[in-house]
Amino acid sequence: MTDTGLDGAAASLPQDAVPPLPRLAIFSDFDGTLVDIAPTPDTISVPSDMAAMLETVSRDLDGAFAIISGRPIHDLDRHLDNVPLAAAGSHGAERRLADGSSIGIPDEVSAEAREIAARLEQFVARHQGLLLEVKPAAVALHYRQAPQLQGESLAAMRTVLEAITGFSIVEGKMVVEARPRDVSKGLAIAAFMQEAPFRGRTPVFFGDDVTDEDGFRAVQELGGVGIKVGPGETVARLRIEDVPSARNVIRKLGEDAARKAA
Numbered sequence: 001m002t003d004t005g006l007d008g009a010a011a012s013l014p015q016d017a018v019p020p021l022p023r024l025a026i027f028s029d030f031d032g033t034l035v036d037i038a039p040t041p042d043t044i045s046v047p048s049d050m051a052a053m054l055e056t057v058s059r060d061l062d063g064a065f066a067i068i069s070g071r072p073i074h075d076l077d078r079h080l081d082n083v084p085l086a087a088a089g090s091h092g093a094e095r096r097l098a099d100g101s102s103i104g105i106p107d108e109v110s111a112e113a114r115e116i117a118a119r120l121e122q123f124v125a126r127h128q129g130l131l132l133e134v135k136p137a138a139v140a141l142h143y144r145q146a147p148q149l150q151g152e153s154l155a156a157m158r159t160v161l162e163a164i165t166g167f168s169i170v171e172g173k174m175v176v177e178a179r180p181r182d183v184s185k186g187l188a189i190a191a192f193m194q195e196a197p198f199r200g201r202t203p204v205f206f207g208d209d210v211t212d213e214d215g216f217r218a219v220q221e222l223g224g225v226g227i228k229v230g231p232g233e234t235v236a237r238l239r240i241e242d243v244p245s246a247r248n249v250i251r252k253l254g255e256d257a258a259r260k261a262a
Ligand SMILES: O=P(O)(O)OC[C@H]1O[C@H](O[C@H]2O[C@H](CO)[C@@H](O)[C@H](O)[C@H]2O)[C@H](O)[C@@H](O)[C@@H]1O
Pocket: 029, 030, 031, 032, 036, 037, 038, 039, 040, 041, 042, 044, 068, 069, 070, 071, 072, 133, 140, 142, 144, 172, 173, 174, 175, 177, 209, 211
């Protein structure tokens, strides 16, 4: 892992100069962070032991681990053997808390998401390669199979959101998304940090995409660290090379926490 400003500085510190680590709360993005990017949302390859690994990390941190994703929680569950990890889905519009209780999505927000999707259907049908992903509180217009349609996809989404003003546009990896104006990954992390067992811990957030920048800012404002996975501009203080390295560091941070608690 490298500091995004001072490459290699941390590696030169003698072991005994490093103060003991604080108790951590770990947050992780999903696509591009825990799993590699794939051609379509459904063709990701999830390692068979990943759900069990994340469950162990959560247990090692006394529950202070959460996934913060653009995907809906039910979709995360589908890919993670239905292990009920704490999670924020649909960019933070829905949350499952560490005690298993849920904060759901208001009916009117879901209705607006469906309306956005309906208004985009004809545009998508006219352009080969586009994929519309309709989520309970967000709509993703994927152009990974037709990158030349980025500009037109953005324009189409902008036109639709002139009529549906409760949503705003966020751009991600080969995708234009509509998400409710009052949600972000940063707000979701800040909400978790006010609750047990996250409260009082130092937050760390792993992410790879533009939508994760809010999350990096949130943890760093709370005295924690953002860790950017892969290349690209970021406000995160640390950078890690790739998805396998991110998974490995998350697993090791869990093991360290368990060792310290023993
Ligand atoms: O916040 P995340 O967990 O990173 O989710 C962001 C979006 O991820 C998914 O789309 C992205 O990953 C797909 C699979 O690798 C890829 O095909 C697509 O091009 C990416 O944009 C997901 O489908 C979206 O719903 C998430 O918002």
